[in-house]
Amino acid sequence: MNIDFVLRNWNAWAPGISRHEDWRNWHEHQTFAQAEKAAIPITVPKILQRRLSPLARAVFNAADGCIDSDKSLPIVFSSAHGExxxxxxxxxxxxxxxxxxxxxxxxxxxNAISGLFSIAYDYHQEITVIAPGQDGIAPAFVEALGLLQEHHSEVLIVLYDEPLSDFYPSLPFALNAPAICALALKVSLTGSGLPLRFCRTPAHRDDGEQALQILSFIKFLVADDKALVLGNHRHSWEWYKK
Amino acid sequence: MENELKQLIIDTLDLEDISVDDIDSQAPLFNDGLGLDSIDALELGLAIRKKYDVKIDADKEDVVKIFSSVSTLAEYIQAARG
Incomplete structure (x- = not known):
């Protein structure tokens, strides 16, 4: 099954990188600044700011660039390890x-970060928070595209993860990103933007968990690559620029 | 006592930009006044138990009154410690 959709807009934050131009440079050098925290959007009430962890700040920063002033989009958050x-x-x-x-x-x-987000932005739309485990970023797309089929005109996907404490032994799984990263993607079925096709592929691969897949997806967006396949030993998914 | 309690509130609840002088002893701590919420109430209850060994029961009828301002909170703690 193929599902066509349009990427209306996207915004991503990692230490030292936030504009599309920064991400294009990052694509060449693939390095991050050390220990920089994301700026807190001005919408966030002062009294709530103290509750924002570095990961929450990254999420707010990425999402803030994609939500409309009428706050009408459902949001699908996805994080392998959350807080x-x-x-x-x-x-x-x-x-x-x-x-x-x-x-x-x-x-x-x-759902702590999504809860903080809904309070800070006085956001009353449907919010889902996925823990995709080994399935990476694909379940968030499945959920968001399902919402679009249910006649929501646009949906915001927010993917985020941070490096795990080295207390947790991660090997043999590839699940640890080099830095905090949050990616917000505004998707719709029609309209202007980047037209994409999403489908399952039979490939058996190991592209790591969500923390690594977020970076692969950003690379796909800023590079000339026509297609991106991400998956694990069970199933894989393809994103294709139409 | 009131100033000590204000400092405890600031430290416990990460109110970085607020100083002891900014907190009015008579002003409401929650919602309108300082703008604290129910999570802050729990956190503050825990901090008071640790520091003063005074337990404020959440199901007590007068819990809202006890937590209404720095002044009422200080009064309650002092009375409870005897």
Whole structure:
């Protein structure tokens, strides 16, 4: 099955890189700035800013460039590990016999960043948060394209992940990105933008988990490549520039 | 006591841009006043238990009154410590 859609707009943030032009340069050099935090969009109320982790700041920064002023788009967030590094910190403090901070707990759950986003932007549209496991970025597209078939005119996809604490042994899985990265993609079935085709392919591959696939997708957007295939040992997906 | 409590609020709740002098002892802590929310209430309750060994029960009828301002909170803690 092929699904055609249009990429209306996209915006991505990683340390030292945010404009499309920066990403085209990154494509050549593939390096990131060290330890830079994303700017917090001015829409975010002051009192909420203290709750934004570096990963949340990256997400807000990427998404802010793609949402409309009437806030009418459903949003599909997708993250392999979310704020799992926060959970690890809590587990460590429990091990020391300390009590768990209610704030830290509330900000560690998988939909924490989307929840903060909906509060900060007073956003009342449908929001989904996916944990795609080994399936990478494809489940977010399946979800978003499904929403478009249900007559939403546009949907925002927000893919984000950060490097895992080295407490977690990641080998033999390729799941660790070199830096925090968030990518927002506004998609629709019609209209101006980059026309793309999305389909399954029979290929068996290992392109790593979402953290690595986000960067592969950005490369695909800024490079001249006609097609991108991402997958694992079970199934693979193809994005094709029409 | 009130100033000590204000400093505890600032440190516990990461209110980086606020100083002790900015917090009015009589002003509401939640919603309108300082703009704190229910997560902050839980966090503050935990911090007060750690620092003063005073437990403020969430299902107590007067919990809203206790948490209404720095002044009422200080009064409650002092009374509870005896």
């Amino acid at each position: 799992v590094n926060k959970s690890l910190e809590m587990l460590k403090s429990m091990q020391k016999g300390e009590e768990v901070s209610p704030t830290a707990f509330s900000l560690s759950v998988h």
